[in-house]
Amino acid sequence: YLIANLLLQLPLILCLSLCAIGIPGYVIVNLNLSAFLPTLLLHAAFLSSFEAIAQCFALITNPLVGLLCFLTVWFVSFLFNGLLIQPSDVIWPFRVCFYMLPYRWAITSQLYQEFVGGPTFSGTLSCATSIVNGTGAAHIQPLCAVRPFYCPTDPTGLTCYGSEGKQVLDSLKVVYHSISDVNTYSRDLAIILGIALIFKLAFALLP
Structure with missing residues (x-):
């Protein structure tokens, strides 16, 4: 069931990512075209993680409660993405939200792919x-x-902020913790896929 479910989801998620960032980002806004494929893959993994989270909360008997839980996770993921609040300003155990939700990991590599290798x-x-x-x-x-x-x-x-992508990221990371001038694409992608896998297994194993 999980394999069949995944095979149905992946093409649709890729199409959704293409619609979300393809024409708006690379045709209208003219983003860095050389970063299109890695950004598309990262965005698709990002959507897959939230799809798995949504499936997990769909197990809740009351659909309204499940929907509320998913919206809460989405809001918390946005709040703790490292751009609005720095991890050092948040006490434990709430600080764990920076590391267990996908938004923070996606935005770091998406910004790196966009700025580094792009025009000066x-x-x-x-x-x-x-x-x-x-x-x-x-x-x-x-x-x-x-x-x-x-x-x-x-x-x-x-x-x-600088003339090159790395200079811009190095200047911005002083204020925004999630921005980095170091390429962490493989790590971030693996973490996002790991989050998706955890929630997918929870969806399959929970009664």
């Missing part, structure tokens, strides 16, 4: 190039002491 951003200059050329080295020295780039139009550096 304008308005950012290299500190090393400016110092060698003698173009305002004294003026940029405060910012260049902490990072290798600066923005001439933003002397405070508050909205200057």
